[in-house]
Amino acid sequence: MAGGCRQLTLAILLSLCYLSLAVNRGNFKTCDQSGFCKRLRATEKDRSPYIVDTVKKVNGSSIEIAVKHESGPNRYRAFLRVLKDRSVRFTMEEEEPVRPRYSPVDSLGPNPLQDGAVTLETGSESATVVFGDDKVLISYNPLRIDVFSSGELQISLNARGLLTVETQQLKPSLISRVGQSLSSLKSKAMNIGKSVLDRLRTSKPEEPAAEGEEGKKEEEDDLGISAEDLAAMEWEESFKSHHDSNPRGPRAIALDMSFIGYDKVYGLPEHADNFALKSTADTDPYRLYNLDVFEYELDNPMALYGSIPYITALSKTGRNVGVMWLNAAETWVDIADTSDKSLVGRVLSSFVTSDDVSRVDTHFMSESGLLDVFIFLGPTPKDVSRQYSEVFGASYLPSLFSIAYQQCRWNYNDQQDVINVDENFDKYDIPMDVMWLDIEHTNGKRYFTWDSKKFPDSKAMIDGLGKKGRNMVTIVDPHIKTDNQWSLYKEGTNHPTCAVFVKNKDGADFKGHCWPGSSSWVDYTSPCAREWWASQFSYDKYQGTTERLFTWNDMNEPSVFDGPEVSMPKDNLHGSDWEHRDVHNIFGHYMHRATAEGQVQRSGGTARPFVLSRAFFVGSHRVGPIWTGDNLATWEHLRMSIPMLLSLNVAGYPFVGADVGGFFGNPSVELLTRWYQAAIFQPFLRGHAHIDTKRREPWLFGEEATANIRDALVLRYQLLPYLYTMFYEASIDNSPVMRPLWYEFPEDSAQHSNQKEFLVGPSLLSSPVLESGESTHYTTLPGKEVWYNYHTLTQHEATSSLATIVKMSTMPLFIRGGSIVPIKKRLRRSSELMAGDPYTLIVATNSKGEAVGRVYNDDTKTFNYQKGDMMFRELKLSNNQLTNRIISGSYASPEVERIVLLGVAKHTATLNGKPLTVSYDKSKRVLTIKKPGVLLSAEWTILLE
Numbered sequence: 001m002a003g004g005c006r007q008l009t010l011a012i013l014l015s016l017c018y019l020s021l022a023v024n025r026g027n028f029k030t031c032d033q034s035g036f037c038k039r040l041r042a043t044e045k046d047r048s049p050y051i052v053d054t055v056k057k058v059n060g061s062s063i064e065i066a067v068k069h070e071s072g073p074n075r076y077r078a079f080l081r082v083l084k085d086r087s088v089r090f091t092m093e094e095e096e097p098v099r100p101r102y103s104p105v106d107s108l109g110p111n112p113l114q115d116g117a118v119t120l121e122t123g124s125e126s127a128t129v130v131f132g133d134d135k136v137l138i139s140y141n142p143l144r145i146d147v148f149s150s151g152e153l154q155i156s157l158n159a160r161g162l163l164t165v166e167t168q169q170l171k172p173s174l175i176s177r178v179g180q181s182l183s184s185l186k187s188k189a190m191n192i193g194k195s196v197l198d199r200l201r202t203s204k205p206e207e208p209a210a211e212g213e214e215g216k217k218e219e220e221d222d223l224g225i226s227a228e229d230l231a232a233m234e235w236e237e238s239f240k241s242h243h244d245s246n247p248r249g250p251r252a253i254a255l256d257m258s259f260i261g262y263d264k265v266y267g268l269p270e271h272a273d274n275f276a277l278k279s280t281a282d283t284d285p286y287r288l289y290n291l292d293v294f295e296y297e298l299d300n301p302m303a304l305y306g307s308i309p310y311i312t313a314l315s316k317t318g319r320n321v322g323v324m325w326l327n328a329a330e331t332w333v334d335i336a337d338t339s340d341k342s343l344v345g346r347v348l349s350s351f352v353t354s355d356d357v358s359r360v361d362t363h364f365m366s367e368s369g370l371l372d373v374f375i376f377l378g379p380t381p382k383d384v385s386r387q388y389s390e391v392f393g394a395s396y397l398p399s400l401f402s403i404a405y406q407q408c409r410w411n412y413n414d415q416q417d418v419i420n421v422d423e424n425f426d427k428y429d430i431p432m433d434v435m436w437l438d439i440e441h442t443n444g445k446r447y448f449t450w451d452s453k454k455f456p457d458s459k460a461m462i463d464g465l466g467k468k469g470r471n472m473v474t475i476v477d478p479h480i481k482t483d484n485q486w487s488l489y490k491e492g493t494n495h496p497t498c499a500v501f502v503k504n505k506d507g508a509d510f511k512g513h514c515w516p517g518s519s520s521w522v523d524y525t526s527p528c529a530r531e532w533w534a535s536q537f538s539y540d541k542y543q544g545t546t547e548r549l550f551t552w553n554d555m556n557e558p559s560v561f562d563g564p565e566v567s568m569p570k571d572n573l574h575g576s577d578w579e580h581r582d583v584h585n586i587f588g589h590y591m592h593r594a595t596a597e598g599q600v601q602r603s604g605g606t607a608r609p610f611v612l613s614r615a616f617f618v619g620s621h622r623v624g625p626i627w628t629g630d631n632l633a634t635w636e637h638l639r640m641s642i643p644m645l646l647s648l649n650v651a652g653y654p655f656v657g658a659d660v661g662g663f664f665g666n667p668s669v670e671l672l673t674r675w676y677q678a679a680i681f682q683p684f685l686r687g688h689a690h691i692d693t694k695r696r697e698p699w700l701f702g703e704e705a706t707a708n709i710r711d712a713l714v715l716r717y718q719l720l721p722y723l724y725t726m727f728y729e730a731s732i733d734n735s736p737v738m739r740p741l742w743y744e745f746p747e748d749s750a751q752h753s754n755q756k757e758f759l760v761g762p763s764l765l766s767s768p769v770l771e772s773g774e775s776t777h778y779t780t781l782p783g784k785e786v787w788y789n790y791h792t793l794t795q796h797e798a799t800s801s802l803a804t805i806v807k808m809s810t811m812p813l814f815i816r817g818g819s820i821v822p823i824k825k826r827l828r829r830s831s832e833l834m835a836g837d838p839y840t841l842i843v844a845t846n847s848k849g850e851a852v853g854r855v856y857n858d859d860t861k862t863f864n865y866q867k868g869d870m871m872f873r874e875l876k877l878s879n880n881q882l883t884n885r886i887i888s889g890s891y892a893s894p895e896v897e898r899i900v901l902l903g904v905a906k907h908t909a910t911l912n913g914k915p916l917t918v919s920y921d922k923s924k925r926v927l928t929i930k931k932p933g934v935l936l937s938a939e940w941t942i943l944l945e
Contacts, residue, residue: 376388
């Protein structure tokens with residue numbers, strides 16, 4: 001008993017310590033506290049020392065560029081590779097590196113990169129690589145890469161001379177001095193003003209002191225510290241009580257990339273900041289370093305849970321390009337637009353003749369790894385999405401239940417609590433698909449276990465949900481309790497063929513603290529460790545589970561309560577001798593992937609996985625959904641959820657969401673209602689709350705609130721056929737499900753900063769109420785075509801300000817003229833029970849009386865769709881003929897019970913010459929065809945007369 005009390009006390013103290021750490025901004029580094037960021041940000045602009053030596057074509061699409069340093073022996077090897085579909089890859093590293101540089105190759109898509117055809121033209125000052133209507137100009141002195149498309153300069157690399165590849169070296173020996181610590185020596189050394197960065201960039205021998213520099217040399221001599229030892233001190237770094245030995249030394253990389261003719265850039269998730277990225281002239285750069293940040297700040301470039309080092313740029317005329325900086329180490333990114341005169345650097349006079357040409361300059365800086373850049377030339381947002389998918393793969397197709405509503409809390413108390421919540425959803429006629437359990441369901445925070453007192457029959461509990469078509473999710477974190485009596489820990493410790501756990505810098509299993517207390521972390525970067533992890537999800541190992549139990553990976557940044565910045569020491573060791581600093585941002589992705597593989601394996605390879613992850617990286621979109629972490633129950637966090645999710649979508653991650661109601665705090669009835677009304681149009685939909693908050697199931701806030709939340713969730717379920725179709729299309733070309741208005745209307749520059757409204761696919765526009773007490777709401781309806789109110793079917797012309805009188809039941813939603821939207825109207829307990837329900841087709845005509853849309857369906861659970869067991873159809877209204885055309889597949893579908901045509905003058909309809917039952921609303925110009933007797937799986941044509 002005493003031992004149990006001590007364990008409980010330790011857990012409580014750790015939790016309190018964790019909360020204290022997380023809300024303290026001072027526990028996370030600034031750029032000045034990150035040695036490589038401070039060095040690289042101070043790089044002299046317009047003074048690049050890298051010079052092209054030779055350029056040659058090495059195969060059909062690759063150009064090898066030999067690079068030398070202007071004042072040292074260092075040589076570098078760069079490659080420019082042209083890919084099909086107007087994409088370019090540029091890499092650079094030392095010609096003979098001391099150690100290989102880490103490259104996150106598993107972020108690339110499943111299909112091999114496809115080369116494009118190129119020609120190479122070399123000259124005395126530059127070389128030109130031509131491919132189609134595009135070309136790349138390689139300037140020699142200094143090295144600069146200028147990318148042109150359709151005759152216009154689009155992107156320039158190293159135009160400001162900030163390219164840096166810190167040369168890897170062997171560590172100099174340190175000299176110990178009696179009575180002086182390394183930190184005090186380093187402090188004195190920093191006052192000397194000698195630039196370690198210069199030595200790393202040039203590696204040239206020391207020269208005699210120039211005139212006026214003798215004093216500095218004398219100061220250095222007085223300290224008795226050699227230049228060699230100063231460099232060694234710079235290798236090591238301390239932050240608060242944590243020390244990074246950095247035994248392999250500085251090896252940072254950096255590159256400036258300028259977007260010529262562009263005025264807005266987006267992306268770099270994850271940050272709680274504007275959708276359009278802001279200038280960092282007066283702030284820290286945007287930081288990409290996966291961290292566990294409780295109650296994160298808004299309007300701040302600080303790092304959060306995941307990282308995608310991707311930027312997409314938009315011009316005022318609507319041209320779109322994208323750039324991926326493929327690097328898994330800690331990364332900082334500066335942003336400067338042309339108004340930042342101090343950061344602009346020299347004008348690209350060779351190609352841009354006017355200072356009035358808009359430009360956005362970026363500066364990417366990473367602590368280690370390969371310099372690897374992908375450029376996507378668009379020119380439209382849809383083109384960029386497709387080009388992205390060809391390199392990094394398309395989003396995975398989720399099961400239908402996983403895009404329906406899900407109910408979570410830290411924690412549902414016990415099995416009876418779960419049953420009661422489940423039954424109340426039925427009592428109040430609110431649809432729901434998934435119940436979630438947080439860490440308290442386990443046996444002492446031992447994952448893959450159940451607390452037998454609270455959950456005595458987990459299979460019966462899951463089966464009870466399954467009878468209603470519902471499922472369950474349990475949490476499984478990456479830290480494993482160091483318990484020598486626990487079979488899982490012993491199995492990982494004694495694995496016969498590989499090291500399952502992450503090692504510390506000395507090669508022993510790393511130990512840190514998290515929810516269970518002392519813990520070890522699985523090394524997901526190791527293929528062998530991932531195989532071991534995946535095997536733990538088999539039904540014989542994860543006992544008490546069924547095919548209806550899915551997984552939530554939390555804390556996988558990784559979060560380490562007593563670690564630097566609440567994370568893992570950078571000098572920890574992984575797999576094949578990589579340091580943690582090399583792989584930090586991809587660590588959570590590998591866990592996410594291994595968990596999904598475990599679910600697939602337990603089904604014999606037939607069932608689609610469902611795994612929610614908090615940490616993510618490039619490529620995680622192919623695995624499963626993520627959410628925006630520990631938000632707050634405030635109006636500000638509700639508003640911020642939209643730009644955060646839009647940033648993820650345009651950075652290639654469609655399946656994302658934010659906790660409804662806010663994780664921390666207790667939302668007012670108004671806020672919770674408005675949050676549901678906004679969140680039902682977001683791709684991933686889950687209500688979640690902290691253990692210390694009041695219960696907030698939808699029926700606990702009075703009859704009016706219950707009715708309004710029910711109406712919102714019912715609308716979500718009605719739209720599932722349309723949403724599922726959008727996810728299928730994302731699985732083809734990675735098109736975003738939740739889209740900024742500019743994605744469909746890029747030429748409308750007024751929408752380039754809009755982060756309050758968004759599109760769901762191409763056809764639906766959501767304009768949620770985001771202000772407390774709002775009485776009149778204004779909506780932007782972009783473009784030149786008509787729009788229709790989804791609820792009233794009223795037609796509206798495009799406008800920048802459509803006024804709507806607001807009630808608590810108001811959910812502004814509009815259908816784009818020219819669209820066809822499939823829905824289902826029957827109210828069921830879960831999405832699975834809707835499988836046989838008939839479709840309703842909403843046909844919203846444009847000014848020409850035309851409309852087009854697609855609908856997709858399959859068994860919603862398995863991989864059989866990959867074998868053609870699916871249905872993908874195109875519906876089109878033109879010349880008063882509504883046709884259904886087979887695109888692919890032969891999956892049987894329910895019938896169409898109703899077709900609602902908006903904005904039509906025709907009053908009758910026929911099928912195969914026979915009249916159909918119709919009704920016509922003359923005032924709204926709405927024709928409704930009732931029970932036309934057609935299936936979406938078959939081709940047909942209905943005539944309007």
